[in-house]
Ligand SMILES: Nc1nc2c(c(=O)[nH]1)N=C([C@H](O)[C@H](O)COP(=O)(O)OP(=O)(O)OP(=O)(O)O)CN2
């Protein structure tokens with residue numbers, strides 16, 4: 001049976017700031033992120049299986065990515081916890097805002113590395129994470145490929 005890649009796309013709105021950056025993205029600002037998650041595997045051959053013909057049900061992939069990424073990052077603001085932004089983060093959290101403190105600079109590159117780790121650990125054994133694409137703006141995106149990592 002052939003190995004097939006399938007992709008599910010997601011959207012979420014997240015704020016961030018790049019502490020120490022030498023441009024406008026040092027300011028707190030937000031993006032309408034577009035995330036594409038591509039997995040590969042063999043379509044199920046057993047015609048008695050309710051998932052017959054599927055690599056993984058798009059719905060099951062959606063549940064994993066929503067639980068690990070979208071529900072966590074959507075409408076939250078992400079700060080690098082190893083910077084003075086932690087003070088601002090505390091203030092926002094005290095005032096009831098959703099804030100995520102991560103141990104990396106929240107660039108698209110570092111976010112796809114984080115997302116890959118989180119998604120990989122939730123996939124069934126027979127399903128491989130092939131790649132992730134995270135689009136920050138219409139013209140800027142980062143990609144993670146299993147073959148390069
Ligand atoms: N390699 C990276 N460079 C930048 C990142 C990043 O995650 N990785 N992030 C930012 C800012 O957060 C923000 O996304 C600005 O990006 P940019 O594409 O420069 O946005 P613009 O609106 O200025 O782009 P246009 O060319 O006007 O579409 C900065 N750099």
Ligand SMILES: [Zn+2]
Pocket residue numbers: 016025029030031136
């Ligand atoms: Zn940005």
